[in-house]
Amino acid sequence: MSERGTDLPNVLTVAGSDSGGGAGIQADLKTMLALGTHGMSVLTAVTAQNSLGVQGAWELPVEAVRAQYRSVVDDIGVQAVKTGMLASAELVETVAELIAGTDAPAVVDPVGVSKHGDALLAASALDSVRTKLLPVATVATPNLDEVAQLTGVRVETETDLRRAAAAVLEYGPRWVLIKGGHLAGDAVDLLTDGGEEHWLRAPRLDNRHTHGTGCTLASAVACGLAQGQSVPEAVAAAKEYVTGAIRAGFALGGGIGPVDHGWALRRGTA
Numbered sequence: 001m002s003e004r005g006t007d008l009p010n011v012l013t014v015a016g017s018d019s020g021g022g023a024g025i026q027a028d029l030k031t032m033l034a035l036g037t038h039g040m041s042v043l044t045a046v047t048a049q050n051s052l053g054v055q056g057a058w059e060l061p062v063e064a065v066r067a068q069y070r071s072v073v074d075d076i077g078v079q080a081v082k083t084g085m086l087a088s089a090e091l092v093e094t095v096a097e098l099i100a101g102t103d104a105p106a107v108v109d110p111v112g113v114s115k116h117g118d119a120l121l122a123a124s125a126l127d128s129v130r131t132k133l134l135p136v137a138t139v140a141t142p143n144l145d146e147v148a149q150l151t152g153v154r155v156e157t158e159t160d161l162r163r164a165a166a167a168v169l170e171y172g173p174r175w176v177l178i179k180g181g182h183l184a185g186d187a188v189d190l191l192t193d194g195g196e197e198h199w200l201r202a203p204r205l206d207n208r209h210t211h212g213t214g215c216t217l218a219s220a221v222a223c224g225l226a227q228g229q230s231v232p233e234a235v236a237a238a239k240e241y242v243t244g245a246i247r248a249g250f251a252l253g254g255g256i257g258p259v260d261h262g263w264a265l266r267r268g269t270a
């Protein structure tokens, strides 16, 4: 491998900016750097955000999103795409159409609300997520609140994860990774394509600084796919990466601090 990293695969995030640097575009790009890929971004919205919550959010015009995407894909090329905050029905539909025309795997994190309960997607966009975005996903990565919003299935126990996965698969993603991070007990996620089932289990870490876990996990999956891993391989590696990042999460501001994206870069150098 060249020292300049010219062999790095290109990974694109289509997401919102988190001014506090813990989630959104910032989490995605840090993950992409830490996992040995070249990260690129299409900004969909700007949020004024910190460890206490989201103080404001502004969407970008559809033309600005489309132009960023075309600039990246037409010249540089992408080996994987990841989506996060898409804000409105119009943006969801635009991004779904752009992904459908791109020959690369897509990881769709159907971001609905922030950890503090701030809405990051208009209620009027849910139907577009179901019928336009989920069908173009190689892997969809909803958390339990997003599963409930999109399918009506409420998960209270690990066995409910199977029902949740089946309900999301009805909308057409090739794989679904249901994140059980909000359940009590171990942090258990279920990856399935309707045939294979992979249970991913990690001990629940007693660290309240977990801002950005979902963005980080989905970006890490996109990195693995861009590097040629299968979906189960990429998800297993991403789970290990996010678990390490939560373990190293740190206080910042007066509220919930971010996970530490750099932990894997420091592995073996301490």
Ligand SMILES: Nc1ncnc2c1ncn2[C@@H]1O[C@H](COP(=O)(O)OP(=O)(O)OP(=O)(O)O)[C@@H](O)[C@H]1O
Residues within 6 Å of the ligand: 023, 114, 115, 142, 143, 144, 179, 180, 181, 182, 187, 188, 189, 202, 203, 204, 205, 206, 207, 210, 211, 212, 213, 214, 215, 217, 239, 242, 243, 246
């Ligand atoms: N306290 C914890 N200890 C270990 N793993 C956790 C913990 N909390 C979440 N996880 C894991 O982190 C990943 C992200 O899950 P989570 O359910 O938090 O997603 P999310 O709600 O989309 O994230 P976010 O709250 O950042 O939007 C999953 O693999 C989940 O199991």
Ligand SMILES: Cc1ncc(COP(=O)(O)O)c(N)n1
Residues within 6 Å of the ligand: 015, 016, 017, 018, 023, 024, 025, 047, 049, 084, 085, 111, 113, 114, 115, 116, 120, 210, 211, 212, 213, 214, 215
């Ligand atoms: C721009 C943006 N995208 C996604 C999230 C979700 O992350 P979290 O649930 O950890 O707040 C966020 N807070 N902000």
